[in-house]
Amino acid sequence: MAEATGVVTHRRDPQRVALRVLALSKTYPGTRALDSVELQVQAGTVHALVGGNGSGKSTLIKILAGVVPADPGGTIAVGADSRPAEQLTPAWAYGQRMRFVHQDLGLLGDLTVAENLFLGRRYPTTAGGISWRRVHARARRILDQQGLDLPTTARVHTLRPAEQTILAIARAIDDVDAPDGSRALEPSLLVLDEPTARLPATEAARLIAAMRRLAGEGHGVVFVSHHLDEILDCADVLTVLRDGRHLLTRPTAGVSAAELTALVAGRPTVTERPQPQPQPASRPPVAELRGLTALGLAPMSLDIAAGEIVGLAGLTGSGRTGLLELVCGARRRTGGSVHIDGRAVRPNRVRAAMRSGIAYLPADRASASGFLELPLIENLSAATLREHRGPFGLRLKHERAAGVALLERLDVRAPSSGAVLRQLSGGNQQKVILARWIATRPRLLLLDEPTQGVDVGARDDIHHLIATMAGEGAAVVIVSSDTDELLRLSDRILVLDRGHVTDERPRSAASRSWLDEHFYRANKPRKGAS
Amino acid sequence: MSDTSTGAESVAATARGATAERHRRTARALSRGELGERYGLVALLVAVTLVFAVSPETSANFLSASNIRTLLGNQAVTAILALAAIVPLVAGEFDVSIGATLGLSSMVAAKLMTEQGLPPVAAAAAATAVGATVGAVVGIIVGYLRVSSFVISLGMATLLGGVVTWYAKGLTVVGIPQPVLDFGNRNTLGVPRPVWLLVLTVLLLAYLLRYTIFGRTLLAIGVSRRAAELVGINSNIRIALAFLVSGTLAGAAGVVQLARTGSASAQVGPGFTLAALAAAFLGATAITPGRFNVLGTLVGVVFVGVTVNGLTLMGAADWVEPVFNGTAVIAAVSLSAIVARRKARLAA
Numbered sequence: 001m002a003e004a005t006g007v008v009t010h011r012r013d014p015q016r017v018a019l020r021v022l023a024l025s026k027t028y029p030g031t032r033a034l035d036s037v038e039l040q041v042q043a044g045t046v047h048a049l050v051g052g053n054g055s056g057k058s059t060l061i062k063i064l065a066g067v068v069p070a071d072p073g074g075t076i077a078v079g080a081d082s083r084p085a086e087q088l089t090p091a092w093a094y095g096q097r098m099r100f101v102h103q104d105l106g107l108l109g110d111l112t113v114a115e116n117l118f119l120g121r122r123y124p125t126t127a128g129g130i131s132w133r134r135v136h137a138r139a140r141r142i143l144d145q146q147g148l149d150l151p152t153t154a155r156v157h158t159l160r161p162a163e164q165t166i167l168a169i170a171r172a173i174d175d176v177d178a179p180d181g182s183r184a185l186e187p188s189l190l191v192l193d194e195p196t197a198r199l200p201a202t203e204a205a206r207l208i209a210a211m212r213r214l215a216g217e218g219h220g221v222v223f224v225s226h227h228l229d230e231i232l233d234c235a236d237v238l239t240v241l242r243d244g245r246h247l248l249t250r251p252t253a254g255v256s257a258a259e260l261t262a263l264v265a266g267r268p269t270v271t272e273r274p275q276p277q278p279q280p281a282s283r284p285p286v287a288e289l290r291g292l293t294a295l296g297l298a299p300m301s302l303d304i305a306a307g308e309i310v311g312l313a314g315l316t317g318s319g320r321t322g323l324l325e326l327v328c329g330a331r332r333r334t335g336g337s338v339h340i341d342g343r344a345v346r347p348n349r350v351r352a353a354m355r356s357g358i359a360y361l362p363a364d365r366a367s368a369s370g371f372l373e374l375p376l377i378e379n380l381s382a383a384t385l386r387e388h389r390g391p392f393g394l395r396l397k398h399e400r401a402a403g404v405a406l407l408e409r410l411d412v413r414a415p416s417s418g419a420v421l422r423q424l425s426g427g428n429q430q431k432v433i434l435a436r437w438i439a440t441r442p443r444l445l446l447l448d449e450p451t452q453g454v455d456v457g458a459r460d461d462i463h464h465l466i467a468t469m470a471g472e473g474a475a476v477v478i479v480s481s482d483t484d485e486l487l488r489l490s491d492r493i494l495v496l497d498r499g500h501v502t503d504e505r506p507r508s509a510a511s512r513s514w515l516d517e518h519f520y521r522a523n524k525p526r527k528g529a530s
Numbered sequence: 531m532s533d534t535s536t537g538a539e540s541v542a543a544t545a546r547g548a549t550a551e552r553h554r555r556t557a558r559a560l561s562r563g564e565l566g567e568r569y570g571l572v573a574l575l576v577a578v579t580l581v582f583a584v585s586p587e588t589s590a591n592f593l594s595a596s597n598i599r600t601l602l603g604n605q606a607v608t609a610i611l612a613l614a615a616i617v618p619l620v621a622g623e624f625d626v627s628i629g630a631t632l633g634l635s636s637m638v639a640a641k642l643m644t645e646q647g648l649p650p651v652a653a654a655a656a657a658t659a660v661g662a663t664v665g666a667v668v669g670i671i672v673g674y675l676r677v678s679s680f681v682i683s684l685g686m687a688t689l690l691g692g693v694v695t696w697y698a699k700g701l702t703v704v705g706i707p708q709p710v711l712d713f714g715n716r717n718t719l720g721v722p723r724p725v726w727l728l729v730l731t732v733l734l735l736a737y738l739l740r741y742t743i744f745g746r747t748l749l750a751i752g753v754s755r756r757a758a759e760l761v762g763i764n765s766n767i768r769i770a771l772a773f774l775v776s777g778t779l780a781g782a783a784g785v786v787q788l789a790r791t792g793s794a795s796a797q798v799g800p801g802f803t804l805a806a807l808a809a810a811f812l813g814a815t816a817i818t819p820g821r822f823n824v825l826g827t828l829v830g831v832v833f834v835g836v837t838v839n840g841l842t843l844m845g846a847a848d849w850v851e852p853v854f855n856g857t858a859v860i861a862a863v864s865l866s867a868i869v870a871r872r873k874a875r876l877a878a
Binding site: 330353385386 | 737740742743746747749750754756757758759760761762763764820
């Protein structure tokens with residue numbers, strides 16, 4: 001594609017090392033995020049960086065970008081220049097032509113392609129004004145180089161997802177500031193952090209083709225992905241990180257998906273669920289979802305028994321959060337039904353769902369569940385305010401007593417019950433919000449990443465609470481990216497991929513390797529389970 | 531949680547007891563910084579009052595009963611309007627149309643009383659209803675279309691300004707019936723009657739914000755609309771209702787203004803908006819800092835009123851009031867931002 005434009009004059013030197021990382025360590029209070037990690041990326045190759053949550057991938061990338069300082073002692077070399085790792089700055093990284101494209105692409109959807117390409121850079125001017133002719137000519141050249149057949153005046157939100165990602169990459173590697181654009185042709189080290197995570201399979205294929213082409217033009221490409229299939233499809237070399245250590249680096253040729261899965265997961269399975277549960281089969285269903293549909297979600301049917309905990313596994317964008325929002329009435333239902341204890345739940349109304357006994361704990365505490373500036377008591381009573389109504393309005397003492405009882409029951413650590421939510425640690429905040437829903441005595445508890453950003457102690461407490469709620473007869477659905485959590489709590493685990501349930505196993509048959517395989521291979525469209 | 535009690539659990543139970551003890555002790559013991567935040571504006575008000583009370587230019591008149599009555603009577607209108615402003619502000623929305631609504635309402639009441647010969651009570655009710663309607667229109671647009679309340683209410687304010695000018699035909703309406711003027715200017719139990727209406731409004735609003743589900747939902751929406759919706763709050767209608775309340779109160783304030791001055795003209799309304807907002811923002815820095823609150827707003831109104839009154843007695847010209855109001859808004863908002871940032875840092 002690029003060859004057709006006839007402007008490709010890159011230095012091609014297969015032996016050139018684009019990036020060398022030596023003895024890189026990073027210590028956070030209490031944890032060692034990176035431990036003497038080594039990494040070498042050749043120019044002209046796609047180098048995949050693989051590892052589970054907490055493996056140190058993100059820390060490594062943040063250090064390379066100069067955003068997070070490394071511990072002293074390491075060395076980072078890009079191109080010809082090298083530096084002690086702790087002295088890396090964003091300016092140096094940029095000067096060495098290191099470029100980053102994050103999952104959030106940083107494009108402004110309402111602006112045009114050309115405007116996005118020049119975002120934050122100097123526009124070419126004539127007589128003091130912006131020369132739009134030259135802006136569009138330059139944008140045209142960049143688009144042609146990337147094989148993007150788009151008008152430069154197109155609004156970015158009208159682009160396909162893969163096109164947006166390629167546009168972001170094009171912007172990253174292109175020095176628009178250079179007057180003649182000559183430096184734009186110099187190869188760079190490109191770091192792509194989960195660029196395919198939100199793309200459907202066909203779009204991902206297009207992006208992978210673009211990555212291969214960039215490598216062919218002499219760029220070094222570091223590629224982070226959870227889709228092991230993609231990695232095997234597209235990377236030349238792969239490096240596996242585990243628990244902050246460099247596990248191995250090897251060519252992808254000859255590696256099978258199963259092998260790679262084992263390498264990435266490679267951890268013993270977890271402890272048992274904190275409280276033994278009676279067999280769910282012996283109980284009547286509390287929640288019945290029948291042919292439930294919404295935008296981006298295939299028809300979904302699911303029965304959840306009293307005391308049963310159902311785990312929902314799947315990557316971001318698999319529809320797992322959407323499903324919870326749909327059941328709790330926060331997302332538009334296009335078809336199907338939800339019954340709680342045999343009674344139909346009115347769609348599209350959170351309050352109606354709450355009255356039927358549905359409680360939804362969103363993942364995003366800061367914006368979707370916590371009232372950070374409000375006192376704990378008001379956070380706790382937010383879903384049950386009506387219970388504190390008396391003949392002369394709200395009974396504040398009653399509300400307060402109920403709140404304090406909840407704080408005690410969940411052992412929430414707070415400076416005082418008059419504190420506002422923001423003053424608490426993440427774990428205690430999450431307990432407060434969980435307590436808010438416990439106060440509604442839910443029949444169906446929907447939990448989205450219940451222990452995200454929560455410390456280990458609070459995580460255990462929260463797991464206990466969830467198990468206790470189930471023990472008292474509630475039906476529970478847990479969405480989690482944390483494989484341990486799913487295996488620890490769930491009676492049954494469903495795998496969701498792009499709106500479809502692709503697999504289901506009871507706890508006895510579920511294993512870490514089975515889940516990991518799904519997490520990492522879930523990138524091909526499959527038929528719906530229903 | 532469990533029936534069996536192990537050693538570890540009893541240790542946990544003891545720790546839990548200690549936490550509970552902490553929870554029981556309410557946050558009555560305030561640090562010096564918190565005290566300063568809470569009562570800083572009150573202290574400033576006292577200081578300003580003292581200065582005017584002793585300084586030679588003003589001491590003769592400032593603390594006289596008649597000056598205080600005039601001051602309070604005049605400020606009652608601003609105070610009702612400031613209370614109107616805090617209802618949408620609590621929910622995170624601006625209503626900058628309150629001044630214009632006040633102007634429209636006072637003009638409607640004046641015309642109905644004089645030209646149509648309606649009994650004063652009926653005219654007052656009709657004018658208040660007009661205010662309520664304006665509030666409802668702004669509220670429905672802002673709440674259901676989720677557009678910027680600042681822009682919509684600013685547009686409404688401009689629109690109403692034009693409507694009032696057209697309706698008044700450029701004239702000042704006078705000849706207001708005596709009972710109405712009596713309400714505006716006589717005292718009951720030594721206190722100007724508009725102040726009694728203010729007291730009623732204060733009680734109603736304090737109850738509304740603290741003891742009703744509606745008030746608490748507005749507060750929740752103001753902190754996070756998304757989180758409020760996910761606990762089952764219909765934020766669209768609540769926001770619409772908040773504007774309905776502010777419009778109604780602004781309408782009532784217009785009637786009081788008419789009773790107080792005995793005339794209505796197209797020039798009456800606009801100047802009130804910023805005075806009311808200044809008091810509301812000053813109020814958010816006092817009593818319960820960071821929150822718009824009824825008592826703080828009252829302190830804000832009195833503070834602005836006393837200062838402007840004192841400066842006027844010292845011989846300052848008309849320009850003092852807008853300069854002071856503008857300064858108060860800028861200072862209050864900047865100050866609360868600084869305080870909020872410091873708090874966030876302390877919490878982190």
